[in-house]
Amino acid sequence: MTIIRKDFVKPAFDRSVKETLTKKGENMSSMILKGKIHKFGSNVNTDEIIPPRYLHSPNPEFAKYCFRDIDRDFADRKQAGDIIVAQDNFGWGSSREYASMALKAAGISAVIAASFSRLFFRNSINLGLPVLESQQAAEYIESGDEVEIELNNGIIRNITKGESYPFQKYPEFMQKIIAAGGLLNYIKK
Amino acid sequence: MGQTITEKILADKCGKKIVKAGEFIEPQPDIILANDVTAPSAIKEFKKLGVPKVFNKDKIVFVMDHFATGAAESAEQLKIVREFAKEQDIFHYYEGGNAGIAHILLPQQHIVLPGFAAIGADSHTCAYGAVGAFSTGIGAADAAAAMAEGKLWMKVPQSIRFILKGTKNKWVSGKDIILYIIGEIGVDGALYASMEFEGPICKELSMSERLTICNMTVEAGAKNGIFAPDSITKKYIPRSKKYKIYSSDKNADYYQTYEIDCSKIYPQVSLPYSPANTRNVKTLKKIFIDQVVIGSCANGSIEDLRIAAQIIKKGKKINPNVRMIIIPSTPKIYAAALKEGLIEIFTSAGASVSEPFCGVCLGNSMGALASGEKCLATTSRNFVGRMGHPKSEVYLSSPATAAASAIKGYISEADEI
Numbered sequence: 001m002t003i004i005r006k007d008f009v010k011p012a013f014d015r016s017v018k019e020t021l022t023k024k025g026e027n028m029s030s031m032i033l034k035g036k037i038h039k040f041g042s043n044v045n046t047d048e049i050i051p052p053r054y055l056h057s058p059n060p061e062f063a064k065y066c067f068r069d070i071d072r073d074f075a076d077r078k079q080a081g082d083i084i085v086a087q088d089n090f091g092w093g094s095s096r097e098y099a100s101m102a103l104k105a106a107g108i109s110a111v112i113a114a115s116f117s118r119l120f121f122r123n124s125i126n127l128g129l130p131v132l133e134s135q136q137a138a139e140y141i142e143s144g145d146e147v148e149i150e151l152n153n154g155i156i157r158n159i160t161k162g163e164s165y166p167f168q169k170y171p172e173f174m175q176k177i178i179a180a181g182g183l184l185n186y187i188k189k
Numbered sequence: 190m191g192q193t194i195t196e197k198i199l200a201d202k203c204g205k206k207i208v209k210a211g212e213f214i215e216p217q218p219d220i221i222l223a224n225d226v227t228a229p230s231a232i233k234e235f236k237k238l239g240v241p242k243v244f245n246k247d248k249i250v251f252v253m254d255h256f257a258t259g260a261a262e263s264a265e266q267l268k269i270v271r272e273f274a275k276e277q278d279i280f281h282y283y284e285g286g287n288a289g290i291a292h293i294l295l296p297q298q299h300i301v302l303p304g305f306a307a308i309g310a311d312s313h314t315c316a317y318g319a320v321g322a323f324s325t326g327i328g329a330a331d332a333a334a335a336m337a338e339g340k341l342w343m344k345v346p347q348s349i350r351f352i353l354k355g356t357k358n359k360w361v362s363g364k365d366i367i368l369y370i371i372g373e374i375g376v377d378g379a380l381y382a383s384m385e386f387e388g389p390i391c392k393e394l395s396m397s398e399r400l401t402i403c404n405m406t407v408e409a410g411a412k413n414g415i416f417a418p419d420s421i422t423k424k425y426i427p428r429s430k431k432y433k434i435y436s437s438d439k440n441a442d443y444y445q446t447y448e449i450d451c452s453k454i455y456p457q458v459s460l461p462y463s464p465a466n467t468r469n470v471k472t473l474k475k476i477f478i479d480q481v482v483i484g485s486c487a488n489g490s491i492e493d494l495r496i497a498a499q500i501i502k503k504g505k506k507i508n509p510n511v512r513m514i515i516i517p518s519t520p521k522i523y524a525a526a527l528k529e530g531l532i533e534i535f536t537s538a539g540a541s542v543s544e545p546f547c548g549v550c551l552g553n554s555m556g557a558l559a560s561g562e563k564c565l566a567t568t569s570r571n572f573v574g575r576m577g578h579p580k581s582e583v584y585l586s587s588p589a590t591a592a593a594s595a596i597k598g599y600i601s602e603a604d605e606i
Contacts, residue, residue, distance in 0.1 A: 043376060043377070045572065047572060047573065047574070052574070088377055089376065089377035089380060089410065092376060092377070092410070093572065094312065095227070095310065095311060095312035095326045095327070095328060096226070096227070096328070096329070097230075097328050097329055097330060115377065115380055117377070117380070117410060118380065118381050118410065118412055119312060119326055119327075119328065122327065122328055122331065123328040123330070123331075126328055126330040126331060126334075127330065171213045173213070173342065174213075174342070177342075182330065183330050183331070183334050183342075184234055184237065184238060184330055184333060184334060187238060187334055187337065187338065188237075188238060188239070
């Protein structure tokens with residue numbers, strides 16, 4: 001197979017720009033999420049986020065089974081507000097919304113990844129779970145880091161490492177969906 | 190800069206002259222689909238919105254395909270959808286003998302037409318690109334919102350062009366081509382993007398092969414797959430139907446272009462546990478199998494059944510170590526297979542023939558695998574535990590390879606029969 005043209009180039013991250021980014025971020029505030037990081041690799045699928053054999057359990061119980069097959073003590077280590085960081089194609093697989101529901105049930109406040117499976121991305125926004133794309137954050141943030149996200153300003157701040165990484169801000173309507181707690185709440189308003 | 194076929198359809202659906210990749214829009218779909226797994230939760234959410242009526246009773250399609258006529262635990266789910274369809278006077282409600290698998294039923298009954306925008310609460314909704322429609326999978330909350338508002342938020346996808354060239358080798362079908370492509374670009378090779386197929390080989394791809402190809406674009410992460418309508422499309426759609434034909438401009442903007450020399454593609458198999466884990470069948474050592482399945486939204490057309498029958502007829506008997514299950518995708522295909530004598534060929538060779546539904550593909554209701562068992566299937570996914578026990582294995586192939594393997598008892602090429 002011949003690739004004729006491939007325009008996609010991974011943006012280079014200059015660690016020296018971190019100061020300006022941090023300062024710029026401090027001037028603004030609104031919708032700030034803060035939590036400890038749990039980091040995963042590439043292609044984490046919906047079955048790994050919540051194994052299908054637990055789908056018949058009541059919704060709040062999903063918290064106990066989240067990531068059970070790939071990170072057995074996740075349920076014991078997680079705390080309300082924690083943030084997931086992953087590499088490429090997070091949430092690959094089913095169109096059903098259980099994966100996003102399970103992360104919400106586990107108290108996860110946001111997911112940051114280099115890229116997401118599109119159905120997981122949609123479902124998360126629609127259920128009011130912030131999902132952020134940032135190649136740099138996915139590369140440099142490590143498990144255990146303390147991270148702060150300025151949702152409306154497009155900035156992820158790594159408090160532990162003293163670095164900042166930009167992410168593409170949501171368009172206004174998506175910010176409103178997230179703020180309303182999901183698509184259906186947004187429509188009701 | 191020109192526009193791709195996907196951009197043109199989406200622009201029309203939101204009343205704009207031009208939309209560009211990356212832009213957020215709110216298109217008005219022509220079809221909103223949900224099945225017996227997703228419709229019950231979409232209906233539950235719809236009711237919470239306090240909207241009395243769906244936006245358009247003729248644009249919503251419910252197909253009860255995952256549980257077929259209803260296992261005990263799903264009977265209540267089916268009832269929710271049935272009652273809602275009656276209450277809302279939904280025209281396109283399909284169940285039992287009128288149903289079959291949605292992604293084959295909708296094109297077959299011309300419910301989806303060229304130029305349509307179709308959204309469906311099922312990841313394989315992307316199949317309808319075969320007839321030149323924009324179609325993509327959504328979640329149940331999406332479906333609820335769209336049923337109320339008649340529109341849905343969406344990002345215009347970037348387009349990746351696949352130019353299919355060369356010649357088609359013997360026994361190579363649309364399934365082999367798409368498995369090969371997914372193997373090359375990976376499960377996120379077309380993430381968020383539109384996969385557009387063109388090139389001289391398209392003339393040799395029947396509508397059912399195009400459906401298979403577009404169906405599986407989601408396995409490469411794509412938002413939609415699409416073939417611009419041509420003479421094959423026009424022949425497939427009855428003259429009485431009104432539709433609009435879109436095609437990409439010569440100067441349209443493509444994010445990537447792949448040129449694929451089909452002369453290099455031989456029958457393919459995807460090994461567990463990823464559709465991208467693709468191999469040329471010839472290069473495999475003997476993999477003995479316990480079950481073969483021909484069916485699903487990816488491969489259960491009358492053409493698929495004809496190919497399988499042609500091979501089985503030559504081999505006469507299914508290998509005694511193999512259980513073979515054949516699932517025509519719709520009742521109409523079942524009836525045609527009966528009339529053509531295909532069902533008799535299958536049953537006298539020792540295969541069982543199921544009623545049309547999704548069943549086996551997701552280890553639901555029938556054909557489930559026990560620990561350590563291997564199945565070669567013409568389905569679309571081979572994730573861990575997809576067809577039963579977490580320690581069972583699913584291999585993906587074309588109907589020709591599946592039929593040949595059922596006779597041999599191990600994964601083998603149709604040429605070996």
